Amino acid sequence: MTDESPRDRELRRYETILDSLDDAVYAVRPDGTIAYVNARYAEMKGVTREELIGTQIYDWVTEEAAERAREVRREIEAGEREAGAVEYEFLTADGDRFPVEMRFNRLVEGLGGEDASKLDRVGVIRDVRERKQREEALKEKNERLEEFANIVSHDLRNPLNVAQGRLELAREEHDSEHLAGVADAHERMATLIDDLLTLARDGDGNEETERVPLREFVESCWEGVETGSASLRVETDAAVRADRSRLRQLFENLLRNSVEHAGEGVTVTVGDLDDGDGFYVADDGPGIPEIDREAVFEAGYTTSDDGTGFGLEIVESVADAHGWDVRLTDAAGGGARFEFAGVDVLD
CATH class of the missing domain: 1.10.287 (Helix Hairpins)
Incomplete structure (x- = not known):
């Protein structure tokens, strides 16, 4: 049997959780003394918990970091912000420094019952x-x-x-x-x-995103590509949120790729994914062998004597910049189908 109270068991459970974190956690009393630190905080400082508990929090930081933290505290107290986030150089007991990001907040009065008055704020520090x-x-x-x-x-x-x-x-x-x-x-x-x-x-970045109706936009891109005897079919009325300039790079390179590689009279189709999570661009050409599908996005890869090998790498870079997933698979008629998922599709 143990004399440990339910409250003590609950506190021990919370401490176990906090000690499992990779981030440092601390709690400070209204007078600025440290009331609690987890194992990661002590490890980052290079001292034991016992050496930290009861000492002034600002005794363990640089003056610059202390002033920045005080400024954020003043903003919180003035109601100008709800929580504090500060990047600064963490100071170890040995005098070493490294960059961290600290987030802290004042405790709401009454939180946790009668013990809330014993703590003023809590914070989390991440090694960055x-x-x-x-x-x-x-x-x-x-x-x-x-x-x-x-x-x-x-x-x-x-x-x-x-x-x-x-x-x-x-x-x-x-x-x-x-x-x-x-x-x-x-x-x-x-x-x-x-x-x-x-x-x-x-x-890898986008300048500014906006609502782009796909039907009109794709038709405009088609006019900017030498299409010969190829034809376009747009089977979507969706709009997406995207950087218009970069989206044009994506479509023009995909359309040009189909026209150049799929042969005379190819039909290129643009439509919605079945789950509504994005769109696809497909053609009815010979397709791309499965063994080559990862290589097509690599710089310099091309099967055309006139190709530069950068078109599909540009397509992938535009998708990545938007946070989209791009996948190359078989089209329904056996051609190539490029699917873009994770797209912000708008009504």
Whole structure:
């Protein structure tokens, strides 16, 4: 038998839960002394719980972090915000520092009965070192992409423009079938440069989302693609929330891909997914073998002599930027079907 009261058992259960968290948790009394810390908090500080309990909370942080926390507390007390969130450098007992995100709030008066008056606020601290490293890596990547885009735009496009101008002069002076081949090569180079710039400059983000009615929008995209004898069938009246500019990149690349790879007279269909979670773009061409379906989204992959291999990578990057899942499967008639799920479909 144990003399532990129901209240003590309940408290011990809560402490067990808090000690299982990866985030540090603390509770502070109105006078600023620490009333409780979980195991993770003590571990991050590099001391025992006993060394923390009863000490002033601001004795364990930098002056900058203390001032930021006080400012948020003043805003909460003034009713300007409901909870506090502060990013700062966590200070260990050994003097080491690393970035964390702290969220805290004042306890509602009366919460928890008579013991609520003994606590002023509680907080949760999350180690964000890995997140900061990812953000820094992404920043460096974007800077390299911008540098690359500048090189592509200037150092490649300028010589191409000169070559195209020289070609026009040569056509005025000579009539040769070889010049048509040169023009085709120039056009392919221009397309490749445009695709590279799209990938480099647009990155993974969206500028601004809006309501986009799919029927009118897809028909507009179709007019912007050389379709030859191909035909379009739109079987949706839905609208989606998307970045209009980036959505145009997605559809134009998909439509162009079908026209270029599915053969003469292909029919491209755009419709709703059965569960209403998104849309699909399908064609009635020969389809894509299952073994190649993951590779089609890789940079440089193409089965066409005229393809750049970047079109479907652009499609995937646009889907990722919107938080959509893209899947390549078989169309009903055996062609290729690109499905986009997790889309914000609007009435």
